[in-house]
Amino acid sequence: MSAETATLIPDVKDTGEKTESTDNKDEDYVDMTFTKEVRLATKDVHKLTDVLVNAKFAIALSDDEVWYDGLLVFYELYKFFETNLPERLIPKELHRASAFERDFAYFYGTDWKNSYEPRPAVKEYLAHLEQVAAKSEVLLFAFAFQMYMALMSGGQLLQKKRMIARKLWIFPTDSAEQEQQQKQAEEDAAEATAKAAATAADDGIADSDLRARPMPVQVTISQVGCEATYFPIRIATLKVKLRRIFNEVYGKLNEEERAEYIEESRNVFRMNIQLLRTVKGVNRANLKKLAIAVVFLTGIYVAIKLAVK
Template sequence: MSTDEATTAAAASVGDEDYVDMKFTRELRKATKDVHNLTDVLINAKFAIALSDDEVWYDGLLAFYEMYKFFETHLPERLLPKELYRTEAFERDFAYFYGAKWKDSYEPRPAVVKYLAHLEEVAAKNELLLFAYAYQMYMALMSGGQMLQKKRMIARRLWIFPKGKEEEQKQAEEDAAKATAKAAAAAASGDGVIDEDDLQARPMPAQVTICPPGCEATFFPEKINVLKSKLRRVFNSQYGAFDDDLRAAFIEESRNVFRLNLEVVRTVKGVNRANLRKLAMAAILISSIYLAIKLVIK
């Protein structure tokens, strides 16, 4: 029995329902790592400050709305479980921010039209290649989307809990901390550093556990780790059965996800305005503190 088979058997024997063999996930991640990392760097550089701005956040959601809608109308449930569907959640967020008649003036931007045309071509070739896009996009929403939403809610001071929710959030944060510590201990090497490629051991981002109005797109009622495990199992069941040609095509389309996403990200409006406004506010705050200190010293 190989090491991977032994690990899988051991997990199954203890009834770990969240366990997913990461062999294929690591293979795909390695094949897309360069373009994935470039996307992360560029997005973080562009949105580091601006995402707490409502106009930037909702225009970003609007930019990617059509893609999620496409996946949910073109992929069967065996490839995309309904628990992951986001279309209606996106639309409720848009109605909250833009108003109930937001669709009357809505028109997909050119970069999105180009993206959708490519998805049509991919779907016509093989729905499994379309799943390459869905897999990356929903994983991103359940990882980066969670972190961005939580940071945004804190920055916008929306992290206000209804009565009776404070204890629930406190417990969720304690559980997340314990899970992170456990993952760190399990994945630590001799120098105490977590192996970035050990996807099974990497700590989960803290889940957004409340849903103020306008924040539904990244809110999942089910536990994120359960949903991610479910999607990874779908991926494993398909990718493991691919021949070499289909596997190569799947990897290439997985790389295209990041390339096309970058084109769409560049269309998000209000980023420069939001960044300049927040930098100006920070400069004013720092100047005020400096003047206050000088007055105290005098």
């Protein structure tokens, strides 16, 4: 990585050939050429992460211990990005560290920092980020871009599944009013998604274009203890803003520099897998839910057998 790249920053006045104009009439439009290039190059390791998440957390998500420990393993990363990257790369409205801390104060208590220490896997991750940051803020942005996009995509989906799981749990904790609010939020989000899809179709955008891909339903209610995944601003707008920054940065890299950027983007998923494996309570939560489900179904079966006698 050259010294020139190490100081590379996005310059709105000097856009590359493939970057979009901010004067575009469609405020949600963003050129996806570079995004697709990086996505294709990271597809294999990205898929491994998805498989691990689905395998380990599909049932355990509604368990508070699992959820908050999962947040803990990624908290230090977002704090590092927000401390070491300027707002021109990670806008203030994306910052999450404070929201994570409020969630921890809710679940672990206001003095949670007194007994908190990052686990070894997190320390190793941070050591790598330190090395990357010392080399180039652009390469550090490669990590940040993937992580904030993940929080605005998979993070929304996981939180949504968590909310659904807790609603379906035989000991519900949500009030009727909260459920009605969430139902209305879901309807509003569905309507917005339908309008966005219709606009994309009218513009002749192919289904394969990432811009036309359906957005996960945004978590639109900031429940206490669930702030880490809550964005008061429309997520589609935040994604467009971050992708435009990415286009500015990636568009100025030469072939060798892009290869370095892609390699660090792949490292995001490789290292995230190591963090996910340290999340505590997953097996316990899965066994607990499975055992209760078995008891519940057995009870139904016995009741039916007695009823037909």
